[in-house]
Amino acid sequence: MSDDTLIDAAIAVRTRAYAPYSRFLVGAALHDADGHLFIGCNTENAAYPEGICAEGGAISAMVAAGGRRIADLVICGGGDRPCAPCGGCRQKIREFGAPGLRIRMVNPSGDVLLVRTLAELLPDAFGPEDLGAA
Ligand code: THU
Numbered sequence: 001m002s003d004d005t006l007i008d009a010a011i012a013v014r015t016r017a018y019a020p021y022s023r024f025l026v027g028a029a030l031h032d033a034d035g036h037l038f039i040g041c042n043t044e045n046a047a048y049p050e051g052i053c054a055e056g057g058a059i060s061a062m063v064a065a066g067g068r069r070i071a072d073l074v075i076c077g078g079g080d081r082p083c084a085p086c087g088g089c090r091q092k093i094r095e096f097g098a099p100g101l102r103i104r105m106v107n108p109s110g111d112v113l114l115v116r117t118l119a120e121l122l123p124d125a126f127g128p129e130d131l132g133a134a
Pocket of ligand 1: 019022024025026041042043044051052053054055075083084085086089
């Protein structure tokens with residue numbers, strides 16, 4: 001256990017990942033603008049492309065609850081190599097995250113392996129503003 005709610009939540013939900021094919025477990029935890037906590041884990045599928053990433057699950061949970069802004073995000077992979085969000089997830093995060101959004105990548109022991117802003121992970125991103133959305 002760390003003393004950080006999001007880190008603890010990402011570690012915990014990672015243990016519930018369904019990843020029989022890759023055996024690569026991922027957990028994601030986020031706070032929305034109101035401080036509500038949402039979690040997700042990767043959920044693979046025998047039809048491989050139908051698998052869902054941990055970040056996408058957490059984002060969908062936030063949206064379903066009415067949240068529209070990611071205020072903080074933690075991703076937990078295995079081992080000591082940071083689990084950076086895949087390209088598709090970076091774009092999904094972009095939809096609900098400001099350029100300065102902090103994204104922390106941790107291991108199952110709670111060590112913070114890498115900290116990046118969304119803008120660092122996805123520079124010059126296309127986003128809602130490009131379509132005239134607020
Ligand atoms: N995965 C995630 O859930 N999030 C990431 O940021 C990277 C990769 C999952 C997808 C797949 O189930 C497994 O990790 C291996 O790619």
